[in-house]
Amino acid sequence: MTSGPVLVLGGSGxxxxxxxxxxVCAGATVVQVSRNTPDRTVPGAVRMDLAAASPAELARLCADTGARVLVNAAGVGWGGSDRQMEQLNVEFVGRLTEVVAGLPRPPRLIQLGSAYEYGPSxxxxxIDEDxxxxxxxxxxRMKLRGSQAVLRAAEQGVDGVVLRLSVVCGPGTPRTSLPGLVAARLAAGHEELRLAPLRDYRxxxxxxxxADAxxxxxxxxxxxxxxxxxxxGRGAAVPVRRLVELLISYSGRPLRVVEERAAEPSPRSDMPWLQLDVTRARDLLGWTPRRTLEESLKDLLAEVGCGPKDG
Incomplete structure (x- = not known):
């Protein structure tokens, strides 16, 4: 790893x-930057509203920390408004790349993109990277514009790379994601959950x-x-219906799922099938996914206090 601190933007998300x-487990000095209360388990923490941060503030942050690696994990997801997504997923990334390009010793910039940038298949x-x-x-579209800003900066000499993430699950999955929603309802003891038709694959x-990647x-x-x-990604598409069934089964709790058509289709349904080719990650990074889907879902349930059945 490049010597020097690692700056993680959106580090408490x-x-x-x-x-x-x-x-931290890899032995790096980590500086966590977040608008919210910093995670006290991380020794270095800075509170900053990145959407409102000026280029001068961002440059000072990089200079003061001496970061050699900068991870942009900040962003607004599906629950945000178009304006919020524009501010953090596009405008902020543009400012960040300009700041990094102007630093005397620019850090490696790792941008977390999304597989949804590819569009339907x-x-x-x-889907491979080409x-x-x-x-x-x-x-x-806004995530893609952020990724493109980093790739343009790389053409001008910035050490930037984009990781396009598939659907992420495991402990801490937010309720804005289907696994997080189902886990939260199971933990709360709900007997019924109404969802859009479970036809997609993810x-x-x-x-x-x-994180290992x-x-x-x-x-x-x-x-x-x-x-x-x-x-x-994992490199395999799973029916979302099967995902829901596994969560219910592992929880050991009854939950009746009612599928109903929403008044307006979810923007996520524009990709009924999502499966990534992760060969490049193996070849360039020496990385392959290690956790099974079973492990991810059981750990998600355990964290929300809905322990899975033994065995």
């Missing part, structure tokens, strides 16, 4: 917490495997990763 923990297709992006939802990767990216030679897009 779902992905950020696990990324900070993985770098046909059932059975596997797939021409054609996103259809506002979220995916490539599900454990959040701790994602970020650490591997920080360690990789610049000649291998600078200016590259790297898919991070």
């Amino acid at each position: 779902y992905l950020g917490r696990h990324i900070c923990a993985a770098f 046909r059932h059975g297709e596997t 797939w021409p992006p054609a996103p259809e939802s506002s979220y995916a 490539d599900l990767v454990d959040v701790r495997d994602v 970020v650490v591997a990216t920080a360690r990789a030679p610049a000649s291998l990763v600078t200016g590259r897009v790297v898919n991070i």
Whole structure:
């Protein structure tokens, strides 16, 4: 790994917490940056509203910490408004790349993108990094613009790389994600859950495997990763119906699922099938996913206090 501190933007969020923990386990000095109350388990923490941060403030943050690796885990997901997504997923990333390009000793910039940037694929297709992006939802289009800003900066000499993440699950999964929602309802003792029709397929990767991939990216030679897009997923599509059934089964609690058509389709339904090719991650980073889906879901349930059945 490049010597020097690791700066994790959005470090107290779902992905950020696990990324900070993985770098600490790897022996790195970690500086966690977040708008919210910092995680006290991480020795270095800075409170900052990144959406409102000026270029001067961002430059001072990088200079004061001496960061050699900068991970952008900040962003607004599906629950945010278009304006919120524009501010943090697009405008902030643009400012960040300009700041990094102007530093005397620029850190490696690792941008966490999304597999939704690719747009729809046909059932059975596997998406590799050469797939021409054609996103259809506002979220995916804005994530793509952020990724493109990093890739343009890399063309101008910034040591930047984009990790396109598939659907992330595991301990701490937020309720804005289907696994997190189902786990929360099970933990609360609900007897019924109403969902949109469970027809889609998703490539599900454990959040701790994602964190390991970020650490591997920080360690990789610049000649291998600078200016590259790297898919991070499990490499297999799982029916979301099966995902829900497994969570209910592992919890040992009854939950009746009612599928009903929503008044407006979810923007996530623009990708009924998602399966990533993760060959490049193996070849460039030496990374492959290690946790099974069973492990991810059982650990998710355990964290929300809904212990899975023994065995």
